Amino acid sequence: MKKDDNIRAADPSGTLLGKQKAYFGPDFGFAETPFYDGEKLETGMVVTGPAIVPLTDTTIVVPPEFTLTKKPYGYFVMDVPV
Numbered sequence: 001m002k003k004d005d006n007i008r009a010a011d012p013s014g015t016l017l018g019k020q021k022a023y024f025g026p027d028f029g030f031a032e033t034p035f036y037d038g039e040k041l042e043t044g045m046v047v048t049g050p051a052i053v054p055l056t057d058t059t060i061v062v063p064p065e066f067t068l069t070k071k072p073y074g075y076f077v078m079d080v081p082v
Contacts, residue, residue, distance in 0.1 A: 012047050015040040017054075024050055028064045041070045 015037040022033040031050045038055035046069050047053060049062035053076075062068045065081045 010042060010045045012036050012041055012045040015045070022050065022052060022061075024064055031064060038076075043070055043072050045070045 017035040017037050019032055019034050021030045023030050028050070033050045033052055035052045035054065036047055038053040038060065041047070041053070046067055047062055049066040049068070050064045051062040051068070053060040053062065053068060060068060060076060060078075062078065067079045069077050069079070071077055
């Protein structure tokens with residue numbers, strides 16, 4: 001078992017900045033998309049796409065059907081559907 005496997009997914013709704021339509025290509029078109037404050041996401045929080053996560057130095061776009069998880073030490077991992 002990896003060190004962070006026991007971290008439970010937390011609800012990121014407290015970091016919601018707002019919603020706006022964003023375009024995700026011809027398969028998904030325009031979708032009502034939540035924007036989450038990436039600086040306030042805590043370890044273990046999982047964001048389900050579609051979503052946009054602005055940070056101080058970059059912006060992460062989470063496509064529909066993908067998930068983004070905040071890991072220990074502040075990095076993010078995006079899971080791709082297969």
